Amino acid sequence: MEEDNLTVVLYLNGLRLEQRPIPEVDDFDVLLAIDTVAVGKSDLHYFVYGRPNPILFNIYSKDKNVIKPMVIGYESSGVVVKRGQKVSGLSVGDRVAIKAGFPCHYSDRCKEGKFCNCPENVFCAFAPTDGTLTRYFKHPADYCLKLPNHVTMEEGALVNLVATAVSSCSLGRLQPCSKLVICGAQPLGLVTLMVAQAMGVSQILVTDMKQHRLELAKELGATHTLLEKSEQSDTEVVEHVREAFGDLASAYIRTSYIGLETLLTSEVLESGGVLAISNPASNARISSEDYAQALSLVASGKLNLKRLMSHHFDIEEAVQAFETAKMDLEDVLKVMIHVKPRAK
């Protein structure tokens, strides 16, 4: 095995590329040669502020700051290059998507079998746990999803994002007849739109504060859009939803935490309607069924994930990749970092 383990490490004053030792695998782990990492929202917040977004992460506390250099990255795919002695179900050479969060297996919740509710869950690139933006990454084999041959490694890197969307669509109890409002047309909102469509939902209103994002939502099949404006009154928003659906909404999935103070859920939702908050901090609580469904949706080809991959960089250009993601220009959607050298 090559000794090159180039790794992207977040220091308080920015990212550095450095060599790290290749990790040893424990009995139930696999060693992955990372292929692709997509820059995630929480990565970006760490990059900009050195800590997770306190609004996104309600479990935020002081010790979640980057107090030691931390490897960044969590939306990722890789290839198994070594496996622990007790690993079954995965072989060397298998291509996998990484489930970024996993439970401790020792808490009371874990002992009850409620792994999704583990209070001690660990999440890649959530301090102090290192992330995946490295050539070689050790991960529990049970938290790797084997990719079908026709799914690309880039799509594999987005399975975690799709699973987040599936989880909130499940919470929203979506049915084909649902009248769905999705707040936020950034990548998570757009993937949520794709997942909801794949579930058969035909009436979907997407809201955002930026018109260009709404144009993309329309291109991807949103039936209605609403440009959020701070001066909009609740009555105006509710009226807009009524005009779109001929009724109030039956489900409302919130994927954005910025703005939209005007869109009060209690008023846009019909009686009995469901509010689901799509929170990356709850990734460790995404059920294995959600992950399985996410993988199956990706494999079905029903999600146009390629449309979301706006920028590509090699790992050596990681700083440039993060600067690009940070600029939040109109054409920036998912910034993909290729850890495995790309075929020229």
Ligand SMILES: [Zn+2]
């Ligand atoms: Zn636990």
